[in-house]
Amino acid sequence: MIGWNPDPEVTLAIEFRSVTKQFPDGTLAVDDFSLVIPAHRTTVFVGSSGCGKTTLLRMINRLVEPSSGVISIDGEPITTGDPVKLRRGIGYVMQNSGLLPHFSVVDNVATVPVLSGVPRAQARARALELLDVVGLDRSLATRYPRQLSGGQQQRVGVARGLAADPHILLMDEPFGAVDPIVRKELQAETSRLQRDLDKTVVFVTHDIDEAFLLGDQVVILEKGAKIAQVGSPSEILENPASDFVADFIGSERGARALHLKDTARGQVLVDSDGRTQGVLVPGQADAVGAGAGGAGVGVGGVGAAGVGAGGGGEKAGP
Ligand SMILES: Nc1ncnc2c1ncn2[C@@H]1O[C@H](COP(=O)(O)OP(=O)(O)OP(=O)(O)O)[C@@H](O)[C@H]1O
């Protein structure tokens, strides 16, 4: 089944070919979008509110159907199978966590496996393990979402996205609702999870710093999901493709514009106050290059590199 491939050796890549989405009221949310999303890497869609990010993401799991064009996973159009099965095989972390209010934490995490036929006891046992994975204490398992902080709810949302052990994980502004310090913690943990779990992640944000920290491939979008630039963080930082991109990465980052600096450990991402924001580690050039023609540099080691260090000076975001 597409998106649910038990063989970890199989490389799943997502491809958009001339995909357009026009809603019935005439809104052209996505206008002729084409992109290859490499497997086992994190691709980040970044752009202003309303530019079409959520629509792009929801077309991957068929919560939204394109008006025209083709989306395929590992070469197979996603329209060939059953959309419900497709969705159960793709992890989805919704904008604003999307937890079910009348389900306990453990049952929220276990929902999708139970729907897919995993016995409830087994699904709950796995859900408890996933709480460990996302850094939540198991004592929270019996609480309801309203009894959690915003950051805890977002971690539960991530655990739920991981519950079916999908090869593909879609994350829609998963840290939008938390304060900057918790956000840094969640970003660092996401970065660690990416390294440990080796998923194909498609991550949506309007925060360019978050995009550069988490993305192997960053896609900067204009209205209508028009691609302003696609590339690795270092490619975009070093060679913005247009004034729009230069403005976007400049103004969004305000006074603490990020730049690259060579150190004994390799290239690091430093802000204008000289604080290290992340470490650029060599990726697999061919994988990232599939979509970006890129140099294959990704951001990793964020936790170790001191994200969160000096977080007190952090801006609250746009
Ligand atoms: N069901 C719908 N019917 C009509 N228009 C829609 C619908 N869903 C989204 N849109 C419109 O499509 C455009 C893209 O919306 P989308 O939700 O993809 O943006 P986004 O980039 O995720 O924005 P945000 O950062 O605010 O979440 C917007 O103009 C939005 O108003």
Ligand SMILES: [Mg+2]
């Ligand atoms: Mg959105």
